[in-house]
Amino acid sequence: MVNITDYTIEELEEYILSIGEKKFHAKQIFKWIHRVGVDSFDEMTDISKSLREKLKENAYIMRLEVLQCQVSKKDGTHKFLIKLSDNNAVESVVMRYHHGNTICVSSQVGCKMGCKFCASTKNGWRRHLLASEIEGQIIAAEKYMNEKISNIVYMGIGEPLDNYDNVVKSVKLINCPEGLGIGARHISISTCGLVDNIRRLADEKLQATLSISLHAVTDEKRKEIMPIANKYSIKELLDACTYYIMVTGRRISFEFALIAGVNDDEETARALAKLLRGMIAHVNLIPVNEIVNGQFKKSKPQDVDRFMGILNSSGVVATVRRELGSDIDAACGQLRQKYLDEQENNK
Numbered sequence: 001m002v003n004i005t006d007y008t009i010e011e012l013e014e015y016i017l018s019i020g021e022k023k024f025h026a027k028q029i030f031k032w033i034h035r036v037g038v039d040s041f042d043e044m045t046d047i048s049k050s051l052r053e054k055l056k057e058n059a060y061i062m063r064l065e066v067l068q069c070q071v072s073k074k075d076g077t078h079k080f081l082i083k084l085s086d087n088n089a090v091e092s093v094v095m096r097y098h099h100g101n102t103i104c105v106s107s108q109v110g111c112k113m114g115c116k117f118c119a120s121t122k123n124g125w126r127r128h129l130l131a132s133e134i135e136g137q138i139i140a141a142e143k144y145m146n147e148k149i150s151n152i153v154y155m156g157i158g159e160p161l162d163n164y165d166n167v168v169k170s171v172k173l174i175n176c177p178e179g180l181g182i183g184a185r186h187i188s189i190s191t192c193g194l195v196d197n198i199r200r201l202a203d204e205k206l207q208a209t210l211s212i213s214l215h216a217v218t219d220e221k222r223k224e225i226m227p228i229a230n231k232y233s234i235k236e237l238l239d240a241c242t243y244y245i246m247v248t249g250r251r252i253s254f255e256f257a258l259i260a261g262v263n264d265d266e267e268t269a270r271a272l273a274k275l276l277r278g279m280i281a282h283v284n285l286i287p288v289n290e291i292v293n294g295q296f297k298k299s300k301p302q303d304v305d306r307f308m309g310i311l312n313s314s315g316v317v318a319t320v321r322r323e324l325g326s327d328i329d330a331a332c333g334q335l336r337q338k339y340l341d342e343q344e345n346n347k
């Protein structure tokens with residue numbers, strides 16, 4: 001049995017030909033699966049009964065199940081716990097902004113990167129998500145909410161550029177006009193900085209926004225909180241960013257999680273301004289979510305303001321990320337963590 005949901009139109013065309021049918025059915029089937037979101041072949045009313053029967057014998061439509069959805073009373077943020085077909089679970093979060101709904105999708109079950117402040121990495125890595133499982137989070141959330149989603153950020157569980165092929169394929173599935181039809185300009189891919197794959201991504205010429213999780217301005221400090229810094233230096237990372245901007249013409253976002261006493265001082269702010277000056281960049285400041293054993297504390301609001309002020313007055317555009325869903329544990333990895341703990345307790 002093949003997971004037909006994971007096929008691009010081109011792959012679906014090949015598949016349809018391989019079962020002895022006419023190529024044009026591929027687009028029809030793709031629309032039913034990705035745009036209409038049907039759960040069964042029988043709902044594909046413009047396809048002959050005999051082809052539907054043949055499809056049923058050879059293929060299945062993979063859907064994800066919403067296990068739980070918490071809705072913030074404060075701002076309407078929806079936080080989903082989503083079950084994959086092998087019983088693993090990932091999280092997706094839908095945030096309501098005035099310009100539309102943004103979904104934060106997961107790209108892996110767990111994460112290998114080991115960032116010290118991040119909940120997603122605590123139980124290690126289990127597997128990559130398929131392209132259809134990444135896109136499937138959007139379809140599941142749209143159905144559940146009965147609302148459209150217009151923007152996608154790859155900032156849920158996992159490191160997108162560690163699951164490179166499936167992530168790039170998922171962007172293509174999401175872009176496809178016969179499917180969700182969401183343009184790459186409405187998609188942001190976030191990475192802790194896999195330099196080689198940032199360069200590869202630039203060469204795909206996808207027009208997606210790249211977000212870099214920087215969080216420190218010296219290699220020494222970055223190594224303390226992000227193991228990936230042992231592999232690539234900040235200089236190598238920024239060189240790859242410059243390449244990305246050169247090839248795509250797209251601005252880069254830098255994420256900077258402000259941790260009290262670790263990276264929120266004036267000197268760091270000045271050094272960050274110096275590092276990014278002249279680059280087409282935007283800095284997102286995020287007071288760190290306190291999750292891991294209380295080891296990392298949020299910066300004080302006045303320190304956040306001071307940090308932002310230094311960047312802005314040095315000509316680097318910086319904003320503080322508005323905190324959404326603070327009443328429902330919306331920070332990545334926390335809900336899955338609870339689910340894992342519960343499974344453990346039920347054994």
Ligand code: SAH
Binds near residue numbers: 115154190211255288
């Ligand atoms: N692996 C990718 C994408 C997932 S994390 C990456 O590293 O970019 C999405 C963003 O949330 C990253 O910028 C990450 O560093 C940040 N993040 C993780 N844990 C956090 C926490 N406790 N507080 C604030 N930001 C956090």
